[in-house]
Amino acid sequence: MKNNLAIFGGVPSYSTPFEERKIIGKNETDGALKVLNSQLLSGFIGGPGKFFDGGHEIKNMEKKWNEEFGSTFSISTNSWTTGLQTIIQSLNFDPGDEVIVPPYTMSACASTIILNGCIPVFADIHPRRLTLDPQSIEACITSRTRAIMVVHLLGCPAEMDKICEIANKNDLIVIEDGAQSPGAMFKGKNVCNIGDIGGFSFNFHKHLHCGEGGLITTNNPKLAEKCRLIRNHGENLADDLEEGMLNNIFGSNFRLTELQAAIVSPQIENIKNIVTIRNKNVDFLKERLSGIPGIEFQNIESESLHSHYMMPIFVDEDILEIKRNVFLRAINAELPIPSTWDTNPLAEGYVKPLYINKLYQRKIGQGRNNFPFNQTKREYPNGLCPVTENLYQKELLLTPLIHEFISRKSLEAFANAFEKVLENIDSLKSLKVDKDILDPIEVINNNKSIK
C-alpha cells in the first residue's frame, strides 16, 4: 500500500489547479477608471476646510460601510496597521500602560501597541475558537491595564459578551480587530460594532480588498473625531479644536486614496454573499470529513456567524499516530502545487506566537534604552500561552480553499485527498523524517519535501 500515496511516488489524487480568487470585476474597474479620468486621485488636504476628511469616493465608501454594517462612524485608513496605530494613539494612554492582546495574530496587533509606548500583554486563546480566552484575560489584568484588543481570528467572532463584561467591570476599552472578519456576527451583532472601537483590513488577501487599506469603525463620536484628526495631520486644526480634543493630536498621513475607495466600495454590498458561500463550503467539508477520530473542526453557537477567512482543521497527533506536518505534507502531495496563496491546500498552523519573536525575547523596542520595554517588568517566556503554543506546534491546519471561487469539484478533491491519506495512514507511521521538517517555520522557509 505504501506506494499508493503521492508522497511516496504514487499518482496524486487530483491535478487540476484550484480556482484563484479574482474579485476585481467590472464594477471595480469602472470605479477606478472614473477616478483616473477625474484626475483627482486623492481628495485629502491636511488643513482646515471641507477636504480635511477626503474626497467624494472616500466619503461615499465610508457611508456605504456604515449603512451595511450599522456603525455610526467609519474612518478609512491606508492600511489596517495604520488604523490600529490611529486607534491606540486616540486613546491617550501613557507610556507603560498595558493592552491585553492574543499572541496568535498578525504582528501589527502588538507592534502598534509598542509604537504608542504601551506594553502588549499576551493572554491565551480558546483552543477551538482561536480568539481571546476570557479567563486568561482576567488573569492578565493589573492596575496598568487600559484596554483589551480582541482579534476575530480567521473570521471567528470572539466571545464578546464575556469580554465586554470583563472590560466593563475593570473599566477597560475594547478594541476589535476585524481584519479577517467582515460580515461576521457575534450573537446577532456585527463584529467591530460591539466594543468601543474596531476595524478591518482591505489588504490583498482579505474578503474585500483594494491592494492595501483599512477602515476604523466606532459608535463613539469623540473617538471618531480623534481618529479623523490623527489620520490627516490633525495638528493643523489645533487652533479650532476644543481643549479636550488636543491631547495626542499630532497626526500623520494615513489617508486612503480615491482610487482605492472606488475599488473597495462596490465590494461592500457583496459581503453577505461571500460569507454565505464560504459557510456553505465549510459545511460541505465538515460533513464530508466528519466523525474521523483525531480530526476536529470549529463550531460556534448558532446565533453567531463565522466569516471564514480560512478554515481551521484540528489534528490530534496522538490519535492519528503521525506528526501534523507529515499528515499535511502527505495531503498536499495529493493535490496541485499552489500558484497563489489562495490555492494552497493546507498550511501548518498560523503565525509563530508573537512573543516568541525576537522583538519580545530581546525586548528590542525603540531607542537606546529599549522603550517601552524599560517601563515594565513583564517577561515573555516560552510556555506563556500553552494553548497557542500547542496549536502552533502540533494541532492546527489551515486551508484557504473555502473561498467563494472554489468549485464543488475542488472541494471534493480536497476531501478525497484527506480520505486517501487517512486510509493509508499506517504507511506514514513508520516514515522517518528529518527533525527540522517538524518545525513549521522550517517547513515554510525551506519548502522541504519528505522522501
Ligand SMILES: Cc1ncc(COP(=O)(O)O)c(C=O)c1O
Ligand atoms: C488580524 C490582523 N490584524 C492586523 C492586520 C494588519 O492589516 P494590514 O495588512 O491591512 O495592515 C492583519 C493583516 O494581515 C491581520 O490579519
